[in-house]
Amino acid sequence: MDILKTLLDKIKSNEIDKESAKEIIQTLDSEIEELKKNEEEELRKEKDEESKAWAEGVVKARAKQQKRMKVRQNLKFQTGISPARIVRLRRLGKLDD
Secondary structure, eight states, X not given: OHHHHHHHHHXXXXXXXXXXXXXXXXXXXXXXXXXXXXXXXXXXXXXXXXXXXHHHHHHHHHHHHHHHHHHHHHHHHHTTSOHHHHHHHHHHTOSOO
């Protein structure tokens, strides 16, 4: 509000009509709104980047655990199958490594 008071004092001293004063105030308001929008957009982008970084960290952290679980599941599946049969099934392409 101090800015408006100083602006009004300057307008009164220069004897500018009310219409031009309203235009000046409207332009100031529009510039302030644009600055607020830009600031909000920058904050949103920063939050998005932080969330993406966090998600990538979680994926990296869980990769080893998921691999370990897959190996255990695979070993559990292969316990009843003879090694020769496993080799044969791999050659036929029915088992993945």
